[in-house]
Every structure is written in C-alpha cells, then in structure tokens.
Amino acid sequence: MNRKITYPVPHRQYRFYRVFREFARYAFIIAGAVCLLINYLLKGKAWSIIVVWSLFASWSLLFSLRLVEFSIFSHAVKVVFYLVVLLILIDRFLAPGWAKTVVPIVLFGYLLVMFIVFFATYGRRRRHLVSITMLGLFNLMLIPYSSSWPIRNWVAFAFQIASIVLFIVMIIINFKDLRYELKARFMMKTK
Amino acid sequence: MKNNRYNAQIIKLTGGQSAEDTKKIEAFFELLEEKCDLPFVSKNLLTEHFLRAFEYYLDQGKTVSETVKLLDPAKLGDFFMDDSRQYYSLDNAAIVYPLGMTFDQMPMFRVSAVLYEDIVPELLQIALDLTIKRFPLFLSIIKNGFFWHYLETTKLIPIIEEENDIPCKPISLILRSNRSFRLLYYKKRISLEVFHVLSDGSGAMIFLKTLVSEYLRLLGHEIPCGEGVKDLNEPVPEEELANEFIKAEGSGSLSTFTDKKALQLDGKLVHTNMSRIIHFNMSAAQLKKAAKRYDATVTTYLLALEFLAIRKAISANKGAVNVQIPVNMRKFDGSVTMRNYSMYFNASCELNDIKDRKQLIELFSEQFKERGNEEVMNNMMKTTDKLISSLSFVPLIIKTPLMQVIYPYMANNIVTGVLSNLGVIETPVEMKEYVDKFLFILNPSRPNRFMSSLATYKDKAVFTITKANREETLENELLRLLEEDGLNIELEGSVDYES
Numbered sequence: 001m002n003r004k005i006t007y008p009v010p011h012r013q014y015r016f017y018r019v020f021r022e023f024a025r026y027a028f029i030i031a032g033a034v035c036l037l038i039n040y041l042l043k044g045k046a047w048s049i050i051v052v053w054s055l056f057a058s059w060s061l062l063f064s065l066r067l068v069e070f071s072i073f074s075h076a077v078k079v080v081f082y083l084v085v086l087l088i089l090i091d092r093f094l095a096p097g098w099a100k101t102v103v104p105i106v107l108f109g110y111l112l113v114m115f116i117v118f119f120a121t122y123g124r125r126r127r128h129l130v131s132i133t134m135l136g137l138f139n140l141m142l143i144p145y146s147s148s149w150p151i152r153n154w155v156a157f158a159f160q161i162a163s164i165v166l167f168i169v170m171i172i173i174n175f176k177d178l179r180y181e182l183k184a185r186f187m188m189k190t191k
Numbered sequence: 192m193k194n195n196r197y198n199a200q201i202i203k204l205t206g207g208q209s210a211e212d213t214k215k216i217e218a219f220f221e222l223l224e225e226k227c228d229l230p231f232v233s234k235n236l237l238t239e240h241f242l243r244a245f246e247y248y249l250d251q252g253k254t255v256s257e258t259v260k261l262l263d264p265a266k267l268g269d270f271f272m273d274d275s276r277q278y279y280s281l282d283n284a285a286i287v288y289p290l291g292m293t294f295d296q297m298p299m300f301r302v303s304a305v306l307y308e309d310i311v312p313e314l315l316q317i318a319l320d321l322t323i324k325r326f327p328l329f330l331s332i333i334k335n336g337f338f339w340h341y342l343e344t345t346k347l348i349p350i351i352e353e354e355n356d357i358p359c360k361p362i363s364l365i366l367r368s369n370r371s372f373r374l375l376y377y378k379k380r381i382s383l384e385v386f387h388v389l390s391d392g393s394g395a396m397i398f399l400k401t402l403v404s405e406y407l408r409l410l411g412h413e414i415p416c417g418e419g420v421k422d423l424n425e426p427v428p429e430e431e432l433a434n435e436f437i438k439a440e441g442s443g444s445l446s447t448f449t450d451k452k453a454l455q456l457d458g459k460l461v462h463t464n465m466s467r468i469i470h471f472n473m474s475a476a477q478l479k480k481a482a483k484r485y486d487a488t489v490t491t492y493l494l495a496l497e498f499l500a501i502r503k504a505i506s507a508n509k510g511a512v513n514v515q516i517p518v519n520m521r522k523f524d525g526s527v528t529m530r531n532y533s534m535y536f537n538a539s540c541e542l543n544d545i546k547d548r549k550q551l552i553e554l555f556s557e558q559f560k561e562r563g564n565e566e567v568m569n570n571m572m573k574t575t576d577k578l579i580s581s582l583s584f585v586p587l588i589i590k591t592p593l594m595q596v597i598y599p600y601m602a603n604n605i606v607t608g609v610l611s612n613l614g615v616i617e618t619p620v621e622m623k624e625y626v627d628k629f630l631f632i633l634n635p636s637r638p639n640r641f642m643s644s645l646a647t648y649k650d651k652a653v654f655t656i657t658k659a660n661r662e663e664t665l666e667n668e669l670l671r672l673l674e675e676d677g678l679n680i681e682l683e684g685s686v687d688y689e690s
Contacts, residue, residue: 001663001670003469007685008377018295018462032374068289068335126276182280184343185336188583 259368270324458660
C-alpha cells in the first residue's frame with residue numbers, strides 16, 4: 001500500500017531475548033523432566049530435586065523478571081531466597097549436616113551487604129524498603145530451622161541474633177516510611 | 192550558586208552579558224535551585240533542561256529579560272520542592288491491565304498532535320516540566336500491593352525522547368526508569384504514549400492539549416485556557432482523580448462480559464507489538480456527508496465499512512465478527528475525571544450475514560441503541576465493581592496467574608478488533624493556527640490483528656489502522672470502500688516493521 005512515511009524506521013529489533021526465552025522454556029522443562037525420570041529409574045539420592053529447583057531458580061532469575069517494581073535490589077533479594085532454599089535442599093538430599101550453620105552466616109552476610117547498599121543509596125532508599133523488609137522477614141522465618149532449644153549451634157544463634165538486631169535497627173530508622181508502605185500495599189478498596 | 196554540576200555552563204551563559212543581565216541569569220538559576228529541592232540527580236537534570244532552553248533562546252536572539260520571563264522557574268510552583276508521595280488505588284478499568292500484561296504485551300495507546308512547524312526539543316522539555324505539576328497522576332509508577340496493584344506518585348523529572356522506535360512499545364517498569372508514560376517528538380509531531388492504567392484517550396488528550404498550549408506559549412504564542420486546555424496554576428481538583436466506576440447503579444449481570452469467540456483476521460501475528468500504522472487522512476465534512484448519505488453516524492458508517500473489509504480479510508466460512516466499541520462515560524454524566532472512564536460493547540455480525548453498507552448500518556444503529564445506551568453501560572460498570580469487590584480479599588499473588596489465564600477469554604478472544612472514535616477534538620481558537628491535526632493510535636492486543644481509531648480536528652478526520660499481521664487486505668479494502676463513496680484519502684503511516 002503506497003503511503004507517505006511519517007514514522008521513523010526503528011533502529012533495532014530486540015527479538016533475540018524473546019526467541020531465546022521461548023527456547024529456554026522448553027529446554028528447562030525437558031531437562032527437569034528427564035532428570036526426574038533418570039533419578040526415579042536409577043534410585044539413590046534425590047539429586048533431581050536439586051536440579052529441578054536450580055532450573056526453576058535459573059528460569060525465575062533470568063527469564064521471568066518481575067514486570068512491576070523490578071530493581072537490582074529486589075532481584076538481589078530474590079537471588080538469596082533461591083540460594084538459601086538450594087543450600088537447604090542440598091543439605092537435606094545430598095550432603096547433610098552443615099546448612100544449619102551455613103544458612104544463618106550467608107543470610108547475615110547478605111543482609112549486612114544489603115544494609116550498606118540500602119543506606120549508601122539514601123536518595124533511593126524508600127524504593128528498596130520493601131525488598132529489604134522481605135529479606136529481614138525471610139531471615140526471621142528461618143530461625144526455627146537453624147536454632148532449637150536448648151541452643152547447641154551457638155555460631156548459628158549468634159549470627160541470627162545479629163541479623164535480628166540489624167532488622168530491628170532498620171525498622172526503627174524507617175518506621176514512618178514502613179508504615180506508609182504497609183498502608184499502601186495492604187489497601188483493599190478501589191475507591 | 193550552590194553545589195551544581197552546571198555551574199560552569201551557567202557562568203558561560205553570563206559571558207559577554209551586561210552586569211545587569213548577569214545578575215538576572217544568576218538570580219534565575221538560584222530561583223530554579225530553590226524550586227527544586229530534590230535529590231542531586233533530579234536537581235541536575237532539571238537545571239540541564241532549563242540551561243538548554245536558555246541557550247536556545249539566546250541563540251534565537253531573545254534578550255535575557257525575555258528569556259527569563261518565558262522560562263520563569265516560579266511557574267514550577269512547589270511541585271518539585273518536596274519528595275512527598277501519594278498512593279492511589281487503580282480505577283476499575285485499569286485494575287485488570289497489570290494482571291493481564293506480559294513483557295511483550297502492555298496496554299498502551301498514543302495520542303499525537305501534529306504541528307505546522309518542526310518541534311523544538313529544548314522547549315518541549317520545559318513545557319513538560321511545567322505541565323506535569325497539573326497532572327501529577329501521569330508521573331505515577333505502578334506498584335505491587337498485597338491485594339491489588341496501585342499507583343504511587345513520584346517526583347522524578349520527566350524526560351522527553353526523540354521518536355526512533357515502534358509506537359506503543361511496552362514501557363519498562365523497572366524502578367530506575369519508572370515512568371508510566373512517554374513523551375516523544377518527531378519532526379512536527381508530539382506524541383504522548385500512555386500506559387492504560389493511568390488514563391484513557393479522553394484524559395490523555397487533555398494532558399496533551401495542555402502540554403501543546405504550554406509549548407506554544409514558550410514559542411511566544413499566547414493560548415488561553417478552556418476547551419480541554421487546563422490552567423497550570425490551578426490546584427488539581429479531586430474530581431479529576433476520581434474513580435467514577437463506583438457511582439454505577441444497575442443489576443450487574445456477569446453476562447455483559449461474555450460473548451462468543453470471535454473470528455480473527457487471516458495471517459500470522461508479527462513478533463513486534465505491531466506490523467504497521469496506516470492513517471487515512473480525509474476531510475471531516477466529506478466523511479460526515481458520506482455517512483449522512485446512508486443516514487448513519489460517522490462511527491456506524493466506518494464500522495459498516497470495517498465489517499465489509501473484514502469479510503474480505505477472513506478466509507473462514509462461518510463464525511462471528513465482533514468489533515469492540517469503547518463508550519466514553521463522561522458524555523452521560525459530564526464527569527471531569529482524568530482517569531479511565533470508558534466502558535465498551537461489541538458490535539457483532541455473523542460472517543455470512545455481512546452483505547452491504549445499508550444492511551450493516553441498520554444492524555449497527557440498532558446495536559448502538561440496544562447495547563451502547565447509558566443503562567447497559569451502567570449495568571456493566573456495576574458488574575465490574577461487584578466483580579472487583581468480590582476479589583478484593585484474594586491476594587495478588589493468586590489473582591495474577593489466574594487472570595493471565597482468564598483475561599484472554601474475557602477480553603481479547605471475544606473481539607476481532609476495536610474501533611474507538613475520540614470524537615471531534617476542540618481546542619481554543621488561538622491554537623488552531625499552530626496545530627494541523629491530532630492522531631489517536633491503539634496498540635493491537637493479541638490475538639487481535641487490528642485496532643482502528645478516529646480523531647477529528649478542524650476539518651481533518653484521521654482514521655487510523657494499526658495492524659499486528661502482515662496482510663494488507665483490510666486496509667486495501669477499506670481504502671477502496673472509502674474512495675468508492677467519493678472520499679479523497681491521503682495515506683500516511685509507518686514502514687512495515689517486520690518486512
């Protein structure tokens with residue numbers, strides 16, 4: 001159809017990621033299913049669960065980015081969630097006995113780094129508040145996993161206490177903003 | 192002047208100026224700094240915008256006094272003086288958009304104003320900086336709530352872009368560049384692309400008209416307020432931010448949402464968001480006359496032609512063709528809301544029953560009366576409100592995947608395409624000599640292969656088709672039908688994006 005062209009010719013087409021994502025979707029599903037089948041047929045340790053979780057984590061972190069409120073900060077929190085679950089799964093299904101100590105150390109280290117970044121990027125601090133709160137809550141949720149009464153694993157306990165202190169400090173400093181965030185995010189009305 | 196990355200450039204501006212002008216320039220940038228009490232990056236960005244505009248004016252031979260008067264930072268008001276934020280729930284129409292969207296598919300639309308002169312980007316940027324305070328909702332970002340998405344206003348400095356990509360491409364919602372609209376310029380055209388959660392065509396058109404009037408003021412043309420051009424200095428009325436859907440009264444039956452699966456045009460969907468845009472430029476008087484000949488309204492007439500063209504563009508033997516018609520609810524109650532306030536109905540006809548203009552116009556005139564009246568629309572609004580209320584307690588994490596599955600069956604699969612008539616666009620008389628025409632573009636949503644829209648300004652009616660397949664049967668047939676009715680059509684548009 002002959003027409004006067006009044007729109008610019010686009011510079012680039014970003015089709016690679018889209019095609020690669022489609023390819024990866026099927027590759028990941030097939031790889032996961034094959035691993036489960038082989039593991040079932042060969043018996044032994046349930047290594048396929050770790051493979052499936054790793055595939056799911058890779059898919060989620062590389063190909064299924066959040067459409068709303070994606071940021072490097074929120075992505076970093078997502079990374080630690082998948083990582084910690086992976087460590088727990090390895091401990092449970094492959095090589096038991098170390099995760100109860102390692103997980104609190106990893107989480108504390110991560111929380112500390114995130115706190116430094118959080119307070120260093122002061123201007124953008126409010127945007128990352130929910131992500132860091134989620135990280136703190138995730139840490140709290142894992143306390144029963146690493147510690148039980150009477151306390152035997154003092155290393156884990158010490159790191160957990162340190163994480164809790166960091167989290168409380170963060171809540172106190174950002175109390176006003178956190179209250180605002182909670183009000184906005186738990187709003188139910190559309191009025 | 193205090194800590195400012197642009198101090199050197201400001202000093203350069205004062206070079207060669209008289210002592211009095213130097214003082215004026217310094218006072219200008221000091222006032223600008225006062226008016227922008229935001230983080231360092233934002234403050235620098237705003238300074239850069241004003242600096243460029245200042246340089247542009249001086250290059251054009253304006254005096255410092257004239258420049259200071261035109262760019263006066265006092266016009267920014269208090270908007271950028273604090274980093275406060277406010278949250279808004281999404282209106283009932285917008286609430287579904289973020290639930291159904293994917294990376295490739297985002298409900299976007301574009302309204303454009305085509306001027307007689309090339310756009311000056313330096314001044315367009317200032318026009319945006321000054322206009323945005325009157326439309327704070329447009330500076331919102333979408334966020335995840337526990338139950339629903341919501342909008343949060345920001346004080347990010349908005350940035351214009353030169354158009355160099357396919358129109359209506361999804362906007363990146365990544366937090367660092369988190370605007371929910373784009374303002375683009377290309378030659379003589381200013382385009383506003385809006386994520387549908389913010390507003391509908393009517394709301395966006397008011398923003399665009401106000402922005403264009405401010406741009407024209409910066410060029411030295413005084414444009415009075417009125418006819419959709421807002422006064423930038425008045426406070427934002429509450430009514431402009433209202434979710435008007437909650438006013439609905441009616442029975443609210445769910446059947447208003449459902450319909451038979453509709454046929455789609457032949458041809459594979461392209462990988463980009465659209466394959467091409469075609470504008471059918473024609474005389475509004477001629478178009479009206481052609482419609483009158485069949486005793487039809489312009490919308491019904493175009494709809495009938497569209498169905499005849501669709502008949503040619505579908506190879507199936509039977510099935511239903513449904514074209515969605517948005518209805519601007521403001522015409523029923525005079526609402527001034529800037530947010531979404533449109534409902535819709537489907538104009539439909541069985542493929543084999545599509546015969547000629549006269550028969551189709553009679554059918555659609557009847558359907559407009561039956562399906563597009565205030566009572567039916569109110570009923571639909573009530574249904575929407577009921578549905579949303581009943582889903583309020585379901586966490587978003589559950590609603591989102593569910594909606595990804597349900598949405599296509601309730602929305603896109605039951606329509607073949609869309610025809611949206613923005614109506615006759617009014618502006619102050621003073622604006623008419625600088626603006627040639629307005630355009631309205633809808634982004635095709637999968638699996639629909641086409642969207643159509645009409646915008647009329649002065650004597651120019653622009654009927655736009657946006658396609659998502661490569662076949663050209665629909666537009667060729669439409670052209671033939673329009674020319675058959677004696678209309679002189681001037682075709683404009685884009686290249687084929689996937690050729």
